[in-house]
Amino acid sequence: MYQLTVNSKFSAAHSLCGYPGDCARLHGHTWNVQVKVKGNNLDHLGMLVDFKAIKKLLAEVVDQLDHSFLNEIPGFGQDGMNPTAENLAYYIYKKLKNPIAGIREGVTLQEISVWESPDAYATYREE
């Protein structure tokens, strides 16, 4: 099995609804995002998939989050999920699962990790 990893980041504000502390107030982070893709077979170039293809798909999602107020992004906020690192990892996973699978047969999205700070991150994968 081969595994590819691509990293990106974005800056965004959020507030955690119901949080019993200062994270309920408006504040921001530079969020680091990591995509892991897996598959068993390489193409004629010796690639699982071109890193550029993963970077392009990730950029499409990240660009929508960059310099946003996450609570206002559809799927988050009062009628949706609290914008925690866990829920951001889930959100990005759901956005990327099908596009990644569409790059090439046998290639699947393995997991998404989201860092809220250098010391704390959450990972979502389907098991």
Ligand SMILES: Nc1nc2c(c(=O)[nH]1)N=C([C@H](O)[C@H](O)COP(=O)(O)OP(=O)(O)OP(=O)(O)O)CN2
């Ligand atoms: N499991 C989670 N716990 C927390 C999340 C989260 O997304 N998932 N988020 C927060 C807040 O967003 C908070 O802003 C982050 O706080 P923290 O990691 O503590 O970062 P700080 O920069 O504030 O560091 P300190 O060491 O607390 O000063 C909280 N928890």
Ligand SMILES: [Zn+2]
């Ligand atoms: Zn926060």
